[in-house]
């Protein structure tokens with residue numbers, strides 16, 4: 476029997492799960508408030524904070540860390556790569572720790588997985604379907620100016636896992652369907668899945684698309700340039716406005732969708748406006764992806780932590796149900812996707828790809 480630890484550092488949470496072969500034994504979701512995260516100037520500085528939280532949870536649950544055969548982390552902002560399982564190697568660590576690497580919580584997944592695995596005899600550290608999985612069609616890369624290219628940064632792990640699970644549920648293959656999947660978590664990404672490939676998706680980190688609990692999404696570019704050159708903010712402060720202090724944090728001072736929803740439903744009209752505006756922008760992005768798929772859409776799937784909100788999913792559904800049927804899959808399938816990818820790699824049931 477293989478014991479596997481899955482680690483998922485998200486923008487507003489750290490999730491861990493333990494699997495014995497394909498059976499979930501333990502799962503924990505630790506939310507991090509924006510005040511807690513604001514103590515760290517850079518996400519990379521959260522390495523010890525997040526690792527200690529994980530080890531403390533394992534100790535609290537009476538788990539012997541040395542018993543793991545694989546630690547599978549959610550992968551970060553390495554070079555664009557194809558979908559699959561990768562063993563953490565020196566090239567990956569070098570790219571995740573180099574000066575100037577883009578900041579994302581999932582950068583810590585591979586690093587913490589390797590750190591824990593290094594202290595266990597014969598344990599492997601893997602990542603699976605990191606946020607840089609790139610299947611964009613060429614036309615989707617064109618931004619509108621030769622200096623800028625649209626790139627693929629999205630919740631690839633959950634998009635793929637939820638797409639496959641939906642296909643299985645309707646007795647079809649993921650590769651035979653056209654799906655629009657909207658993941659609504661700390662970031663929001665909406666992808667056009669054409670027969671198993673994500674041919675277009677918004678760069679939900681600092682590129683474009685809807686705003687989210689902690690990100691600005693696409694902004695009016697002229698005003699953005701004005702603010703950048705106003706001298707009011709340093710480049711780091713400016714970047715924080717886009718990722719970390721954008722979206723709900725900027726308008727309402729919290730990254731908690733749950734809190735915003737509660738405030739909105741309790742009669743706070745500003746909270747309701749902002750909550751629904753995020754749904755409105757997500758619905759517009761779904762409409763754009765429908766055009767990418769030329770209207771040939773088997774289903775629209777809404778997933779991620781915010782999909783627990785019935786008010787939000789109903790609001791989006793009202794705007795997009797003319798396109799196709801809407802399936803809501805609250806939360807994510809990321810933990811089982813990580814663990815099962817690790818299990819398949821240990822059993823040599825999938826090719827373990829080499830990052831270079």
Ligand SMILES: Nc1ncnc2c1ncn2[C@@H]1O[C@H](COP(=O)(O)OP(=O)(O)OP(=O)(O)O)[C@@H](O)[C@H]1O
Pocket residue numbers: 484485486487488630659660661662663688730731732733734736779780781782783784806807
């Ligand atoms: N029942 C709920 N109703 C409304 N919002 C919720 C609910 N449960 C969780 N959320 C919100 O979902 C968001 C977190 O979603 P999720 O856990 O998918 O994100 P994450 O993993 O931190 O970030 P990301 O997925 O972008 O890496 C938070 O804003 C949280 O408050």
Ligand SMILES: CCCC(=O)O
Pocket residue numbers: 485486606628629630661662663664678679680
């Ligand atoms: C866009 C990459 C994943 C995230 O939003 O956290």
